Amino acid sequence: MERCGWVGSEQIYLDYHDTEWGVPEYDSRALWEKLILDGFQAGLSWITILKKRENFRAAFEGFDPDVIAGWGEAEVQRLLADPGIVRHRGKIEATIGNARAWQKIEADRGFDRFLWDYVGGAPIQNSFVTLAEVPAETPLSKQISKDLKKAGFRFCGPTIVYAFMQAVGMVNDHLVTCPRHDAVKALAR
Template sequence: MKTRCSWAGPDPIYLDYHDTDWGVPEYDSRALWEKLILDGFQAGLSWITILKKRENFRVAFEGFDPNVIAEWGEAEVTRLLQNPGIIRHRGKIEATIGNARAWQVVEQREGFDRFLWNYVDGKPLQPNRKTMADVPAETELSKQISNDLKKAGFKFCGPTIVYAFMQAVGMVNDHIVDCHCHAGLTSATGHPRLRP
């Protein structure tokens, strides 16, 4: 039987997410933005709630294309507030539109992927946590990234959300050392455009 991080399970969708998605380095700007948005929607809720609605979110938010969402206004907010397949929270929906506009600026300036991965020199951090009790809710780095995202115009990106995001996109390998996923992620080569 495979050893996993204790948060994974028992729902099969959670197990699959843990085994194939969580902690795997993501270097695509749009996909990084999508994950940040979904982590923002998770605020105050369980991640399994978001996972079960993720495909509904992707349909409702046009495949999470920030260039499309940046053009949205009140009509789209009203439409989304009537969609039972997603989290119907006006503040989070409006923040998503604003975050799409903020993403466009960062993407044009340097690339959203580079903006994020530069914080870890392009390679996942490897803290080698022995137990889930060793995994923090936030770090000094997540506080710094959170502050910089807010300065860039992003919302729903506090340090706890940012740290969960960093874990999800593989900026930090927080699979515990005994987890069957841990070892495979210790040799991640890093962002292809940021390697020395």
């Protein structure tokens, strides 16, 4: 058995694949952080974001949406000057707006429940043999994207949402030939 073919050979990527990717995440704040990072990844490779993740966490106050929701132009300017992150005004401003949208959903029913209710609280267990079988988006990712946008989120299109769903274990897209497929499957609630 071998790892999923997208991993490559860099240790940071191997560690991410072997310990994080596809593991069901049920913490509201951690889910929000991952969605934000997936939004920053748009147009870039995930390895770029992964290598900058700790810089992002420092620059964005540990991805505390309650802190970020109160930010304004001064913080946008500070972040635009930070070479440790992806300096994209639209994505930075979206993060601030997304923090406010997160607060509303969190107060209403919990961001974790909002997301996990789409899959009945348990990961969708796919059985793909090749990377060519793995979709870039699905009808479900389109619906979640639409609902997130309706709630005020930005940088959360269907492809970003599907990558997010894979990363946080809402779907198990480890190939069946990967040793992590069964390990991740066993972690489902």
